[in-house]
Amino acid sequence: FNFxxxxxxxxxxxxxxIEAKQTLTVEDSWFTTLSIISTGTAGNILLSARDFVxxxxxxxxxxxxxxNSPGLxxxxxxxxxxLEGGFISTITGSGFGGSVFITAEDFTARNTRxxxxxxxxxxxGEIFINSSGMVNLQNxxxxxxxxxxxxxxxxxxxxxxxxxxxxxTEIITFSESEGDAGNIVFHANDKLAIExxxxxxxxxxxxxxxxxxxxxxxxxxGDADLFSAVASSGSGGNIHITADSILxxxxxxxxxxxxxxxxxxxxxxxxxxxxxxxxxxxxSPIEHNDRV
Numbered sequence: 528f529n530f531x532x533x534x535x536x537x538x539x540x541x542x543x544x545i546e547a548k549q550t551l552t553v554e555d556s557w558f559t560t561l562s563i564i565s566t567g568t569a570g571n572i573l574l575s576a577r578d579f580v581x582x583x584x585x586x587x588x589x590x591x592x593x594x595n596s597p598g599l600x601x602x603x604x605x606x607x608x609x610l611e612g613g614f615i616s617t618i619t620g621s622g623f624g625g626s627v628f629i630t631a632e633d634f635t636a637r638n639t640r641x642x643x644x645x646x647x648x649x650x651x652g653e654i655f656i657n658s659s660g661m662v663n664l665q666n667x668x669x670x671x672x673x674x675x676x677x678x679x680x681x682x683x684x685x686x687x688x689x690x691x692x693x694x695x696t697e698i699i700t701f702s703e704s705e706g707d708a709g710n711i712v713f714h715a716n717d718k719l720a721i722e723x724x725x726x727x728x729x730x731x732x733x734x735x736x737x738x739x740x741x742x743x744x745x746x747x748x749g750d751a752d753l754f755s756a757v758a759s760s761g762s763g764g765n766i767h768i769t770a771d772s773i774l775x776x777x778x779x780x781x782x783x784x785x786x787x788x789x790x791x792x793x794x795x796x797x798x799x800x801x802x803x804x805x806x807x808x809x810x811s812p813i814e815h816n817d818r819v
Contacts, residue, residue: 544573551576557585560598575603579631583612590619599652604631616642617652626653626681633660634687639667643681646673651681651700651709662687664724666694671709673702684712689719690742696724700736708736708755708764715742719770721779723749728764729756737791738766745770745797747779747819757785765791772799775819779803 543558545551551574560570572588579602588598598617602608608631617625627643634656643652651673656662662685671681683698690713692698700709708730713719719742728736738755745768747753755764766783773795775781779802783791802819 542571542573544571545575547576547579549576550578550580552580553584554582555584557587559585559587560589562590562598570598572598572600574601577605579604579608581610581613585613586615588617588625590617590625598625599628600626601628602630604629604634607631607633608635610634610636610639612638614640614642616640617644618642619645619652626655628653629656631658631660633663634658635661635663635665636667637665641667641669643671644673645681651702653682653684655682655684656686657684658687660688662690664690664692664696664698667696669696669698671700681709682712683709684714686714688715689717690715691720691722692724692726693720693722694724697727698725699727699729701727701729701731703731708757710737710739710764712738713740713742715745718742718744718746720746720748721751721753722747723751725752725754727752727754727756729754731757737764740766740768740770742770745773747775747781749777749779751775751777751779753781755783755791765794767792767794767796769796771797772801773797774801775805776803777819779819 543560558572562570572586586600588600590598600615600617615627617627619625627641641654643654645651651671654669654671669683671683681700683700698711700711702708708728711726711728726738728738738753753766755766766781781793783793805819
């Protein structure tokens with residue numbers, strides 16, 4: 528089934544709201560609110576259920592011009608949320624950046640894209656995944672960006688008891704103009720594992736965003752990369768990791784760099800660090816060298 532709500536007048540836009548007492552299953556469907564001009568509140572998508580299964584479906588809150596609150600997507604699940612394929616997106620032209628909020632005991636996203644994008648003069652929106660159990664991201668992309676506007680990139684926050692990021696997942700905040708890249712935050716009560724995936728807070732013209740990680744144990748495997756990069760004279764962002772132990776294997780890399788400016792700081796607040804074949808001060812190419 529499909530839901531579409533269009534507002535082209537300077538009034539509050541309507542919401543799409545579904546509340547399921549048990550399991551909500553959505554397959555090959557789309558939910559869209561489109562607010563072209565709104566002097567009030569843009570349309571939202573609000574979904575809640577005990578369990579939620581979504582296969583190859585679209586959830587989109589798009590706002591052209593909004594003087595008040597932008598469109599947001601809020602999904603609240605008591606137990607498990609499985610997102611298989613599909614696209615969750617907020618796009619804002621001007622006003623305030625829209626956001627995506629996901630709450631669940633366990634959250635799994637496979638082959639999925641989640642995007643909070645701004646194309647105007649404001650900062651990007653936020654992607655916030657808040658889990659009391661396991662967060663599992665596989666071959667997915669999470670992006671909070673300002674690709675053509677002048678604002679800063681948005682923020683990505685992922686909280687869980689355990690977090691697994693794998694199979695070429697990309698978590699990115701970026702700005703392509705004068706704005707700084709947004710920040711990326713991980714908070715795991717137990718283990719955070721990143722394997723064959725990229726965490727990147729990047730800016731083309733300004734400063735890189737900060738990457739902050741707090742976990743009991745933090746593991747990097749395969750081609751796992753943490754980058755805060757700037758392609759101009761701006762400063763690289765900072766990477767701060769707090770964990771009881773930090774273990775990096777294979778071709779994993781942690782880099783805070785700037786092409787023409789000052790690189791950012793990398794802080795490892797830990798009692799134990801292991802980097803496989805790590806050589807301090809080595810200036811050989813970072814990527815594809817089969818070592819940390």
